[in-house]
Amino acid sequence: MSLIVQKFGGSSVADKERVFNVAKRIIETYKKGNSVVVVVSAQGDTTDDLIEKAAEISKNPSKREMDMLLSTGEQISISLLAMAIHELGYPAISLTGWQVGLTTDTSYSNARISKISADRIKKELEHKNIVVVAGFQGINKYEDITTLGRGGSDTSAVALAAALGADLCEIYTDVDGVYTADPRIVKNAKKMDVISFDEMLELASMGANVLHNRSVEMAKKYNVNLCVRSSLNNNEGTVVKEVNNMEKMLVKGVAHDLDVARISLCDIEDKPGVAFKVFSLLAKNGINVDIILQSIGRENKKDISFTVSKSNMQKAVELLCANKEVIGFEDLKAADSFAKVSIVGAGMVNNPGVASSMFEALCEAGINIHMISTSEIKVSVLISEKNAEKAVNAICDKFNLAE
Amino acid sequence: MSLIVQKFGGSSVADKERVFNVAKRIIETYKKGNSVVVVVSAQGDTTDDLIEKAAEISKNPSKREMDMLLSTGEQISISLLAMAIHELGYPAISLTGWQVGLTTDTSYSNARISKISADRIKKELEHKNIVVVAGFQGINKYEDITTLGRGGSDTSAVALAAALGADLCEIYTDVDGVYTADPRIVKNAKKMDVISFDEMLELASMGANVLHNRSVEMAKKYNVNLCVRSSLNNNEGTVVKEVNNMEKMLVKGVAHDLDVARISLCDIEDKPGVAFKVFSLLAKNGINVDIILQSIGRENKKDISFTVSKSNMQKAVELLCANKEVIGFEDLKAADSFAKVSIVGAGMVNNPGVASSMFEALCEAGINIHMISTSEIKVSVLISEKNAEKAVNAICDKFNLAE
Missing domain, CATH: 3.40.1160.10 (Acetylglutamate kinase-like)
Incomplete structure (x- = not known):
């Protein structure tokens, strides 16, 4: 009982x-x-x-x-x-x-x-x-x-x-559990029996849409055994729990997110406090920023690029332009035709070859990469929105995530 | 303020x-x-x-x-x-x-x-x-x-x-206040400026539908100044309050209720406890009884008649028939084609002529009376449902309740 x-x-x-x-x-x-x-x-x-x-x-x-x-x-x-x-x-x-x-x-x-x-x-x-x-x-x-x-x-x-x-x-x-990729896009994506809290967190924040991140964070914090399953059948579902020995399976799943816009601030003077000015301005106005990349520009200038949800792009651009002089950038570029595709797996951190296998898969599919971001258990790339489906399938093939 | x-x-x-x-x-x-x-x-x-x-x-x-x-x-x-x-x-x-x-x-x-x-x-x-x-x-x-x-x-x-x-x-x-009669039936019914709690109680319980009785009872108990007015205009409305000197106005208003069914138990043995048996049976089953009349039948038998709402008639009849032997009646008659018409006024109690004026008005209109019930401030009669409108108008004319 x-x-x-x-x-x-x-x-x-x-x-x-x-x-x-x-x-x-x-x-x-x-x-x-x-x-x-x-x-x-x-x-x-x-x-x-x-x-x-x-x-x-x-x-x-x-x-x-x-x-x-x-x-x-x-x-x-x-x-x-x-x-x-x-x-x-x-x-x-x-x-x-x-x-x-x-x-x-x-x-x-x-x-x-x-x-x-x-x-x-x-x-x-x-x-x-x-x-x-x-x-x-x-x-x-x-x-x-x-x-x-x-x-x-x-x-x-x-x-x-x-x-x-x-x-x-x-x-x-309304789905049977957590899949290695979105089953609507990768027809033979596999249902996972078990996934760790951390992997689920990375998948949830990247558009897997099965469980909201807050609930997974709370489950991890209080070590609550979670099970995601379908209300339409009696299949077993996916158990989300603390898993320690996950080294065997390098890449657990692929997530994609089509709600991505990219904004780039070009030729900013390279001095302290610039990033703070940009991101505190956006935060104060309730705009969540996802990937952030800072790169060297030319002549002691730098570029800052970041992604926001499509619905926030216009507001972010207006805010930044209104504060152009305070921030001190020369040029602003914005576009909303991107997708973010990510691979997630707890074993990734000890195996640098994983990221390059992902890039290889995309290269073979002829897909250009616009941004790259990595964490201990995930690698995300920004690509053209129109390539999202092709990319997810190519990655699934590369990592044997489909049946 | x-x-x-x-x-x-x-x-x-x-x-x-x-x-x-x-x-x-x-x-x-x-x-x-x-x-x-x-x-x-x-x-x-x-x-x-x-x-x-x-x-x-x-x-x-x-x-x-x-x-x-x-x-x-x-x-x-x-x-x-x-x-x-x-x-x-x-x-x-x-x-x-x-x-x-x-x-x-x-x-x-x-x-x-x-x-x-x-x-x-x-x-x-x-x-x-x-x-x-x-x-x-x-x-x-x-x-x-x-x-x-x-x-x-x-x-x-x-x-x-x-x-x-x-x-x-x-x-x-959605009405301007409390009227001497239902304005939908008596076209020139008068709006009252002031009415006492007791009069309002009698009117409310008899189908005036402006204020629910429970609220009036509570207002009387705690002496809350009530005002009934329209949300569609700025007219003054009717004030409901404690009024002591109401003797001048004998009849304050006419109410009618079309949701009336009558049940008669005939030839009941004339011994103590019969009324208790009948009405406790109905009360236990959630059936509210309004007017009750008991009359002498013949040879140590009596008749009991009472009214219930139309929706309760069938259930009441079934309950009574199922307990025919316990109660001890010979015959049961039920009909739901009645209306109850009542006159209300605090001055009535000291003026017995009021009731007879009401009966006179009905007689002149050729309307037969099936039951009569009186209290300190009201007189109610049961008549055929089809005569209700005629009766209310005749009574308004008799007591000058219309303009």
Whole structure:
């Protein structure tokens, strides 16, 4: 008998039939004698509909009021899911973020979890209830409702699993698990049985889209056993856990990200503080920067290039141009026709040949590389967006990542 | 400078335009230097849509989960209304039932308010916020969400006005106030400027549909000044308050109720306990009984007749027939083609001629009376449903209730 946390996304509970499917799956786990805590997101398009309602009222609504509004989406799904479990003859109780004592900081719309007082959940589990918890939401010290931002329900599930000391946290999604590459692009990509937290982190941040990074970071921090699996079948899924001996498998997977724009500042005077000026300006304005490269220009000048998401490119360019003299650059180039392709694997750090094999694969496919960035367990390259699919397949072939 | 509670129903906030209209009206009151607490219901059809969602899942959903579900309706409207007030440049904050400490008993779907800890509201008022509170909902001792049942938002508003010691509680609706008769039936019915709590209670329970009885009872108990007025214009409305000297005006208004079925149990043995058996059986099964009449039958037998709402007739008949031998009646008659028409006025008790004038009006209109019931301040008659409109007009003419 174990304590299992199961998380279902919005598409898994989008309509009556799916709600009952999810309810049946939960009951299967419960019938085996397990204690079950379920975390669920808002149904299908509910969140988008609520955002639209707010947009009708205000272009720039208060974040506190947005959280008050959006948190209703999950509250609707937990009550309906509890009803469905009842209808199938099993005991269940729904609980909101504040009812389970999921306390966050005070930053609305993107709050961080600070504490979970799991007393209420424990009491309900003792009463043999299946506990259905609203994901994505919490409460701050003012007793105001907060939401956790993107990937919030995954994070809620992992945080609850950590607070309850759960034996397993299952994240149900619409794919069978984590693949060596995007199965939509590499037709014979392989599903991994096991992946380490660090590898999953690199894959998640590079567009694998299966698990949000925050939830993986939290799982790593509290050593929560994660399992990513499909809500549509009974396949085993991929286990994400602490793995120590990963040297045999050099390259674990390939990720690609099409939402990449590159900005280059050319001929900046080569003196201290320039990078600080550039990136603090962008950070203050909420623009996330991904790859950063600094290179020598000519005559004591240097170039700084970096990537941002496509939606942020225009704003970043405007900010930088408005501060051209303070930063002191001559020329600015920006383009948004790039893709980032990365290979990830814990064994990479001790094997310098891995990066060159990747470059070889791209060369053989006739693909030009615009930027390179490496870390201990990944190598990323920036290439033309139109070459992304070809690149991912070439790399899979090179590293035997496809079946 | 006063503290004013304003309550707006679901139709008043049904769409973007109406939300802004309500916001403007609230701001008018706020700009005069008043502290304003607003109570608002779920938008338009939201509650019906949520009920439908639940009905898809279960024919008999858990009441606790229904309250969890339905309370999201008001949470959506408070956040949107607060955003609209912000958009117009004024400070506002939305609060749910549990955030304002509106504590109820544990009976889900029809909870009674037990306590309001208004600390949060007072703090927000000190910060010069317009406080927008979700009507219809509260929290019980288990920290579970409850709803207050029919007329719940009116009750929330009056309860908050009482707890805050408000100077006035304004109930905004789609009519100008309380009329001497239903303006849809009596074209020249008069709007009353003032009406006593007791008169309002009798009118409300008899289908006047302007204010729910529970809210009037609570206003009477805590002596809250109520005002019923239109959200569509700036007319004065009707003030409901404690009035002592009401003898001059004998008949204040006419109410009618078309949702009436009559059941008669004939030839019951005339011994103690029969009425108890009948009405405790109905009460245990949640069937409200309105008028009750007991009459002598023949040979130590008696008849008991009473009215229930049309939707309860079938169930009541089945219950009674199933217990025919225990109760000991010979025959049962049931029909649902009745209307109840009532005259209300505090002066009535000292003037027996009032009832006979009512009967005279009906007689002159050729309308047969099937049952009569009287109290200190009202006289009700049961007539054929098809005669209801004619009866109300005849009574208005007799008592000069129309202009």
